[in-house]
Amino acid sequence: MILKTYARVFTNDANKTLELFQKLHQTEPHLRLNFNDWELIAIGDTFIVGGTDESLVPIRDSHGPYIVDNLDETRSTLLEGGAEITQEIKPAPTGRFLYAKHSDGLLVEYVELNSDLVEKWIAAPLRNGKLSSQI
Numbered sequence: 001m002i003l004k005t006y007a008r009v010f011t012n013d014a015n016k017t018l019e020l021f022q023k024l025h026q027t028e029p030h031l032r033l034n035f036n037d038w039e040l041i042a043i044g045d046t047f048i049v050g051g052t053d054e055s056l057v058p059i060r061d062s063h064g065p066y067i068v069d070n071l072d073e074t075r076s077t078l079l080e081g082g083a084e085i086t087q088e089i090k091p092a093p094t095g096r097f098l099y100a101k102h103s104d105g106l107l108v109e110y111v112e113l114n115s116d117l118v119e120k121w122i123a124a125p126l127r128n129g130k131l132s133s134q135i
Contacts (some may be wrong), residue, residue, distance in 0.1 A: 003122050004067040006047035008109075010060055014039040014050025021046050030121055033093055042121075062099060064109040067122070071096050071112035078102075078110075 011017040018029065021043050031042035037055035041048040047065060049056065068074045071089055075098060078085065082103035089098045095113040102108065113121070 001069045002066050003069055003118065004045075006042065006045055006065050006067070008047045008049060008062070008064060010056050011048060011050050012052065014041060014048055017048050017050065018043065021048065031094070035093060059099075059109070062107040062109050065097065065111040066108055067118075068110050068112055069118075071098060071110060074098075074110050074112075075100075 009017060009021075018041050022028065025044040025046070027044065029041045029043040031040065033040055037051050039048075039050035041050070049059070075085065075089065078100045083100045085098060086101050086107065087097075087099035089096050092111070094117055095111060097109055097111045099107060099109050
């Protein structure tokens with residue numbers, strides 16, 4: 001099951017991009033870390049990926065990330081639906097992820113967050129009646 005969907009924004013200047021999204025969301029980012037050659041920043045429902053043009057090539061055409069409750073089940077559902085797994089399940093600082101190309105050609109990153117992050121970023125805000133962009 002998809003728990004949350006982010007709109008991904010690619011940039012060569014993560015700080016400048018974040019500055020604008022902080023004004024638009026009127027909040028601070030709830031995630032900021034470096035992973036591989038990228039700077040990753042989550043703010044509201046926006047996921048900023050900063051890096052050089054060269055470092056962004058492998059993922060620039062992808063969508064998401066889609067946050068799911070069970071990555072193994074999601075993988076099975078994707079395969080049953082005719083998707084191709086283009087990058088198998090790998091660990092990440094926030095949990096695990098995979099990339100899949102749907103039968104229509106859409107390339108999507110799916111992420112299973114660690115349980116404490118699901119609680120903090122998804123479950124608690126829902127219980128408190130906050131929209132996900134207010135996390």
